[in-house]
Amino acid sequence: MPGEPIRIEGVARRYGDTEAVRGLDATFAAGSWISLVGPSGSGKSTLLHLLGAMDAPSAGRILVGETDLSALEPAAAPRFRRERVGFVFQQHHMVPYLSALENVMLAQWLHSLADPAEAEAALARVGLGHRASHLPSQLSGGERQRACIARALVNEPGLLLLDEPTGALDWANALQVLRLLARLHAESGFTVVCATHNPAVARWGDRIVTLRDGRIASDEAIVAERAVEGA
Amino acid sequence: MPRPRAKGRPFFGRWLRRSVARSLQAGAVGTASLALAAALVFCLVAVSGGVERRLGAELAAYGANLLVLPRSAPLRFGLGALELGPVEEDRRLAEADVRALAGAAGAGVETVAPALLARVRVDGTAAGAIGYPWDALRRLNPLWRVTPRWPEGGEAMAGAALARRLGLAPGREVEVAAADAPGATRPARAARVRIAGVVETGGPEDEDLFLPLGLAQELAGAPGQVSLALVRADLRGRTPDAAARAMEAAVPGAEARTLTQVASAEASLLAKVRRLLLLVTVALGAAAAFTISGTLGMLLLARRQEIGLYLALGAPPRTVRALLLAEAAVSGLAGGVAGCVVGALAAEAVAASVFGAAVPLGWTAAPLALAVALVLALGAALWPVERALRISPCDTLRAS
Secondary structure (H helix, E strand, C coil), X not given: CCCCCEXXXXXXXXXXXXXEEEEXXXXXXXXXXXXXXXXXXXXXXXXXXXXXXXXXXXXXXXXXXXXXXXXXXXXXXXXXXXXXXXXXXXXXXXXXXXXXXHHHHHHHHHHCCECHHHHHHHXXXXXXXXXXXXXXXXXXXXXXXXXXXXXXXXXXXXXXXXXXXXXXXXXXXXXXXXXHHHHHHHHHCCEEEEECCCHXXXXXXXEEEEEECCEEEEEEECCCHHHHHCC | CCCCCCCCECCHHHHHHHHHHHHHHHCHHHHHHHHHHHHHHHHHHHHHHHHHHHHHHHHHHHCCCEEEXXXXXXXXXXXXXXXXXXXXXXXXXXXXXXXXXXXXXXXXEEEEEEEEEEEEEECCEEEEEEEECHHHHHHHCCCCEEEECCCCCCCEEEEHHHHHHHCCCCCCEEEEEECCXXXXXXXXXXXXXXXXXXXXXXXXXXXXXXXXXXXXXXXXXXXXXXXXXXXXXXXXXXXXXXXHHHHHHHCCCEEEEECHHHHHHHHHHHHHHHHHHHHHHHHHHHHHHHHHHHHHHHHHHHCHHHHHHHHHCCCCHHHHHHHHHHHHHHHHHHHHHHHHHHHHHHHHHHHXXXXXXXXXXXXXXHHHHHHHHHHHHHHHHHHHHHHHHCCCHHHHHHHC
């Protein structure tokens, strides 16, 4: 599936008296790689959750493709997530009692049907074909994160949301994960929005959007590290 | 638009199997609580059935609980300590109809003792006589004190007061003749009988002479006829009135009356036993439900990230709910099966210690225990599951 274009118009999210984000306006082109940076509490994760329809804005609207996330019915949000979004989290969350293959198959089944051959191929793409039957507890941190990437991309989403995807990895493993993501991005063309504290990770994007106190402090187009690496 | 997947297979069963295998280990305490609750239910149901059966059998020793007599007959008939009034002697029932009561539908008849009342002369002295079949009379009144023994065949038995009045000692032969009807021209029918024993009932029968039913009918000139029948009916699961109506339907021209004190005391005692056991079961079930709900709540709290992950991946809440409730149901069934085994052993031990003998285990105990375990598991899971589904995936995934 081609990448999803994103339009953010006057978005705010309040939790009681606290405004996590406010007055956000931005447009992300289809197939682009956006890095969200900023200190803790700046609103990076909140924006990521809003983009994934895991949360709804208090004001404004978010368009992913033609879909207005702020107008989604409660039952439509899970459908949007399982059909059009892939998530990769910092703590490489996996279902602990399912094997790597079954974790991927679960995402397939939530989308439509579970296809073991396709799931195995997805694991092979991230270099885990030989670890398919292993439980998460039998995988290293880097392997778990790659399995999560396979799970996130098996349904060919148009939008991949990354929340500190290398935060729990050493730099060697982090680099491996970033190269893998860059290769898959080049192959499939999905849009990436990646929240990170790490400037080195942020430089793998085409644009670095800096958030501060819930607002966009800067929005800078860069030459992506992945382009430098020739991924 | 999402890419549709043309081929593949359902995954829920595999997901559930893995999840159950894990939760049975992690939730062993919850499953053990369910097993305990199921064992208690099984034991209480099994023992309560046994208690009722044993209680019913022991209450049967206190005699008849219903009386069948000709319709509209004035009643003054003595039974043990109960003074019930006279019975008109010229209205009678067919003995064959009365004996057929044993098979009457809906009456629950256990023992029928047809009786014929007659006025006789014992060695020339007027007395009341009652003819009974000995086996039925003995089954109905096992607590009567008979000295030295119950009569057999053509022998007779004297009530204690009559024996004192006429000097009737066991072993003595007496002449029993039908009392002369006023103005009778034929000589009265008579027979010689041996007194086998003296009975002390504590009631008006102590004034009577007990004869074999056939002899009483012969003396009264009423072959194949009876004045009334004493009936012992099983009143578990039916009211005394319902049993009486079933008997009236079975015997033409008969009226059935409950011996109120006996029947209602019995029914009340059985109802109290049943109520007590039900209350104990409900109280224990409620305690088990709270324990299981608390345990499940803790287990689901420990699975917040997993549940948050399902929701973040786009699982509809109803799918996650189905998974968690199916886990609870399997846990309930596993606990129920284990509880049945433990409950059966416990019921045997309780029966042996309370009754000194095994009580038969009713077939209802196992399905009831399984159903209770299942309902407890699902009931206890509902609230924790709903609470778990209110978790925001943002919170659980961010918190990690």
